[in-house]
Amino acid sequence: MELRDKKVIVTGGANGIGRCLIGKLVDENTILGVFDINQEAIDKLKKDYPAIFCKNCDVSDPKQVEEAVDDFYGITGAIDVLVNNAGIIHSSPLVSIEKGKIVKYDIDKWDKVISVNLSSVFYVTSQIVQKMVMKRTRGVIVNVSSICAAGNIGQSAYSAAKAGVSALTVTWAKELSLWGIRVAGIAPGFTQTETAVGSMSETNWDDWKKKTPLRRMATPGEIADGILFLIKNDFFNGRILELDGGLRI
Amino acid sequence: MEQKLKRIIANVLNIREDEIDDDSSMETVESWDSLKHIELVVSLEEEFEISQLSTDEIVEMISVAEIKRTLRNKGVDI
Numbered sequence: 001m002e003l004r005d006k007k008v009i010v011t012g013g014a015n016g017i018g019r020c021l022i023g024k025l026v027d028e029n030t031i032l033g034v035f036d037i038n039q040e041a042i043d044k045l046k047k048d049y050p051a052i053f054c055k056n057c058d059v060s061d062p063k064q065v066e067e068a069v070d071d072f073y074g075i076t077g078a079i080d081v082l083v084n085n086a087g088i089i090h091s092s093p094l095v096s097i098e099k100g101k102i103v104k105y106d107i108d109k110w111d112k113v114i115s116v117n118l119s120s121v122f123y124v125t126s127q128i129v130q131k132m133v134m135k136r137t138r139g140v141i142v143n144v145s146s147i148c149a150a151g152n153i154g155q156s157a158y159s160a161a162k163a164g165v166s167a168l169t170v171t172w173a174k175e176l177s178l179w180g181i182r183v184a185g186i187a188p189g190f191t192q193t194e195t196a197v198g199s200m201s202e203t204n205w206d207d208w209k210k211k212t213p214l215r216r217m218a219t220p221g222e223i224a225d226g227i228l229f230l231i232k233n234d235f236f237n238g239r240i241l242e243l244d245g246g247l248r249i
Numbered sequence: 250m251e252q253k254l255k256r257i258i259a260n261v262l263n264i265r266e267d268e269i270d271d272d273s274s275m276e277t278v279e280s281w282d283s284l285k286h287i288e289l290v291v292s293l294e295e296e297f298e299i300s301q302l303s304t305d306e307i308v309e310m311i312s313v314a315e316i317k318r319t320l321r322n323k324g325v326d327i
């Protein structure tokens with residue numbers, strides 16, 4: 001896909017990998033929409049790029065998603081690309097030892113992680129694909145999965161959600177190819193973003209670095225380059241690009 | 250035996266043996282989380298050839314001092 005003047009929505013675009021991707025998409029002369037829940041990060045982004053459409057939106061709330069998509073569509077009249085990037089990380093084993101007790105994984109945390117990382121992808125994509133189909137837009141959906149989709153110790157909800165995102169990618173590619181819409185996924189390895197770094201102890205990070213054949217984390221820019229490749233390459237469809245420095249969980 | 254215990258703890262928690270003393274605990278050692286704790290318990294059972302520890306024992310042995318007390322109760326000379 002040639003990106004010039006294409007209308008692109010990036011969820012979670014005000015921080016981390018998403019924010020990095022925004023910089024690259026600006027260089028490609030796209031018309032951008034960012035849905036993010038972090039107002040402080042949105043304000044910073046707006047300062048750097050006043051022309052970008054930014055919406056404070058909880059993507060795990062279907063009503064807020066509908067409103068945000070309608071607002072962007074109302075201005076641009078089309079949506080060519082969606083990058084489902086928003087997500088949260090929570091690390092906790094299924095059972096843990098806390099204050100002399102065996103404690104179960106918190107159900108509210110489970111619901112939240114599934115809702116933000118998996119349900120949101122369904123809400124945003126269905127909303128946007130409906131518009132793509134109605135307008136016969138030959139669009140692209142990129143879903144950000146994770147190396148954890150293979151099942152990462154201490155991350156039940158996050159791993160399950162990301163495995164779900166990978167499955168949706170394959171399913172939707174099969175369904176939507178007939179409409180001329182491509183769906184691709186990316187599964188980054190451990191990446192140096194604020195969210196990821198804050199989710200683990202320093203010892204854990206050092207451990208993962210040692211296990212990664214390249215002995216380092218990815219930079220957000222390297223992952224954003226991968227997403228850009230998925231948007232541009234018209235033959236990449238229904239597959240997940242593993243961008244993990246050679247690490248296998 | 251004390252040295253053997255330190256070696257096991259150091260290996261599981263990925264820390265140096267000289268960083269370990271009786272006060273070392275889940276509170277003070279960053280890498281000593283719930284998952285590592287279970288790994289530690291299993292290693293202790295295997296290395297000291299003791300019978301399966303009870304849930305109460307597992308949740309109590311969250312410091313080196315407590316681990317030693319539990320091992321002594323199991324007949325380990327430490």
